[in-house]
Amino acid sequence: MDFSFTRIKGGIGAARGFLSSAVSCGIKNPDSDRLDLALIYSESPCVSAGTFTTNKVKAAPVRVSQNHLRKGAIRAIVANSGNANACTGLQGINDANEMCLSVAKGLGLKKTEVGVCSTGVIGLPMPMMRLAPKMPELIEGLAAKRGNDVARAIITSDTHEKEIAISFDMGDHRVRLGGCVKGAGMICPSMATMLCFITTDANISSDNLRKAVQEAVEESFNRITIDGDMSTNDTVLVLANGASGMPRMRRNGSDCNKFRKALSWLMLELAKAIVRDGERVTKFVTVNVKGAKTHLDAKKVAEAVCKSALVKSSWNGGDPNWGRIIHAVGYSRARIREELIDISIGGKAACLGGLQADTPMDQLRAAVAEPEFEIEINLNQGEAEYRMYSSDLSPEYVDFNRSEYAYWKQARKDGLV
Amino acid sequence: MDFSFTRIKGGIGAARGFLSSAVSCGIKNPDSDRLDLALIYSESPCVSAGTFTTNKVKAAPVRVSQNHLRKGAIRAIVANSGNANACTGLQGINDANEMCLSVAKGLGLKKTEVGVCSTGVIGLPMPMMRLAPKMPELIEGLAAKRGNDVARAIITSDTHEKEIAISFDMGDHRVRLGGCVKGAGMICPSMATMLCFITTDANISSDNLRKAVQEAVEESFNRITIDGDMSTNDTVLVLANGASGMPRMRRNGSDCNKFRKALSWLMLELAKAIVRDGERVTKFVTVNVKGAKTHLDAKKVAEAVCKSALVKSSWNGGDPNWGRIIHAVGYSRARIREELIDISIGGKAACLGGLQADTPMDQLRAAVAEPEFEIEINLNQGEAEYRMYSSDLSPEYVDFNRSEYAYWKQARKDGLV
DSSP states (O other): OOSOOEEESOSTTSSTTEEEEEEOOOSSOTTOOSOOEEEEEESSOOEEEEEEOOOSSOOHHHHHHHHHHHHSOOOEEEEEESBOOOSOHHHHHHHHHHHHHHHHHHHTOOGGGEEEEEESOSSSOOOHHHHGGGHHHHHHTOBTTOHHHHHHHTOSSOSSOEEEEEEEEETTEEEEEEEEEEOSSSOOSSSOOSEEEEEEOOOOOHHHHHHHHHHHHHTTGGGEESSSOOOSOOEEEEEEOOTTOOOOOOTTSHHHHHHHHHHHHHHHHHHHHHHHTSTTOOOEEEEEEEEESSHHHHHHHHHHHHHOHHHHHHHHTTOOOHHHHHHHHHTSOSOOOGGGOEEEETTEEEEETTEEOOSOHHHHHHHHHSSEEEEEEEOOSOSEEEEEEEEOOOHHHHHHTSOOHHHHHHHHHTTOO | OOSOOEEESOSTTSSTTEEEEEEOOOSSOTTOOSOOEEEEEESSOOEEEEEEOOOSSOOHHHHHHHHHHHHSOOOEEEEEEEEOOOSOHHHHHHHHHHHHHHHHHHHTOOGGGEEEEEEEESSSOOOHHHHGGGHHHHHHTOBTTOHHHHHHHTOSSOSSOEEEEEEEEETTEEEEEEEEEEOSSSOOSSSOOSEEEEEEOOOOOHHHHHHHHHHHHHTTGGGEESSSOOOSOOEEEEEEOOTTOOOOOOTTSHHHHHHHHHHHHHHHHHHHHHHHTSTTOOOEEEEEEEEESSHHHHHHHHHHHHHOHHHHHHHHTTOOOHHHHHHHHHTSOSOOOGGGOEEEETTEEEEETTEEOOSOHHHHHHHHHSSEEEEEEEOOSOSEEEEEEEEOOOHHHHHHTSOOHHHHHHHHHTTOO
16 A cells, blocks of 8 residues: 555454444354354444345345445444354344344434344344344443454354454544454355455545445455355445544545545455455465456456366465466456466466476475465466455365254254244 | 167277277376277278367367368377376477377378377376387277277276267168267366267268267256366267268258267266266266246356355265255356245255245255255246256365376476476
8 A cells, every 4th residue: 555554453343433242142052152143333323335245145134234225324233143044035034124123222223224244054044032132232232342252253164253453644633444354155256255344433425435345345355265155145334433533535535545545455454364264275375367358358367267176176285286277267268378378376487378387396386385375377468457366175175064954953953944 | 768779888889880999108107007098990981070178278189189170070089098288389289290190190091080189187298208109009909899998098087987889770770879988077067078989880971960969069068067177178079980881861850860869868978977977076966957037047057056166065965955055046147036946955845935945854864865866946937947967076076186296297207397
């Protein structure tokens, strides 16, 4: 970034005027005491913007939150892990509405001022009998320094919570921007692909915030993949309450540009954190496509490479296998000429003009042995570029995802199915 | 099929007037004595047709065979396993031409009457110093009953050879049709995705054969996937020499229709055999999409489900996870309405109208425990259908594909890189 900012502690709790809370309901497992229901609340009115999955099968909370966002600003977000409330029909919509309503009542808000998000298993009803009784405790627990509890409550197969916050100056005022995110599985580019909550005390109009969010999502969450599976629940929600005391930013003014850059940087860091903490991931790989005729060609190449099971398996094995990379470039449907393609791995040439380069194999293997490395694919046909962030595919990923039967067994015990 | 035919022994050796041979060159590993170079030859002139990968990165033998097929009929096919001769530049084209030329010389054919196919690792030069000296032995070995040797010589990570042959009557003449196939990895729908050779002693024009082959490939090899990775070397070649003695079929006559049906049946059986013998595959799954608005919508749904890493992992785990199936339907970009979708597994309703059906879970788990089962997805929006054949994804698949470093080490030992 070409302006300076400071990393500060925390995530969504860092911005002024936001309170957070989280409780344990045992949504997935009644015997567990891990946090699984979270609440974010802006003490003062705020503006909000969001993006949602483009999967046509949308979870109930996605439908409800989209509807509320359309009607005006969202001032509170209630989110649970352990059940996606997806493919749950009218009952699911009722449950999502019920979650909003009970938060709205407790906080003196309109129901449409509350956003709702869920993540977990698809197709099983929400265990509302365990969730509803915890609502009063959730609301009473709201406090300024509990952002980390929210970050922990929304994760599922993630190994740790993921949050970042920064601060920067806008005129005479210090502005804070922070967020948290959950990812791990069902991660695929093309629209926000997880849950992400961001708060800021910047003073920005609803229109400007919406534009900034769309731009930042396009360059962050839409650029990552772990397993190529787009979720039914992906949601990014950003709240801005102006509590920093700064005057409202002018559209396209320097402050607004600065804010957009800060938001883009933050989202990209959160998106990368999702890939690094992907299910059973051992490698974080940046795929940088250059020299394409068009942006779309570059994107097709990046997506084909980042999603190839064989390419991702070879990364897991520490094999600098450029043959598999170029084979994925070939079926990407982008306009390419095999004899022009250069591929480098960790800055070392692996393929030049479609043929094996003469870099010693030891150097290429050393590059792929790193936990994070970059693949550059130069099509040498134009000026367009596209960058994506991917992971390896491990035997442990498949093993981890073999069965969700335990969810069903609990739902049966709960009398929900 | 609505006409009767008889399964007979063998594969490409079953049709009259075709000779086969195979030798061991140690292409992948000089210390191994497995067969890895094969030859098929029609004693009399024949017609031929073929389809090739649509990957834009095409292996040298694909380019050479396409060129030869364009110039007229192919009468002999030379094929090797252990090296794909892909991404090998001018040297690769020279090597593929050299393979054709030495077969042509030995058999008194024009070079353009010889087709060439390779399968194996991408990006390493062919070890011609081990292959070329074996050409005389390969040609001398031609015999009527060696079709099985060819089927064995072309496999790589396949666990066994795959060949089928049938015979049926056309007028007063008995006609034979047989083929062999190799698959295992890099298997993805959209164009022939492997090596497949088919011979017949039917008497058919080149035009009619081409049409029959295109139709049969569309309904067989284009309907399968193991890992979603389209290979650079996929080739189907069909030779018909008329040695049965039957008169030339009339275009669109009843004989021609009968032949088309027989060819389609044979190719579908070979395609299914590829899926069943996919790398570390434990389940063969037929995905049958019904009630789509258009053929393309049905196809998009089938492909999304058949390629989803999460769906395939759940099949491996014996989990009748309809939630993951409907989530893939949702991101398929087909026109769907969640609340209309029915999904059955092994004939048992798993999801009705987008919601969990009340079939006992034990019955669904029993269905997925079978080594072969069918998933039916009814979109209930129209009349269009599409059927695909897929496999599970196993931890062992990923483990098996972690590294091809051994290939490189041999190539280095050979002085090729």
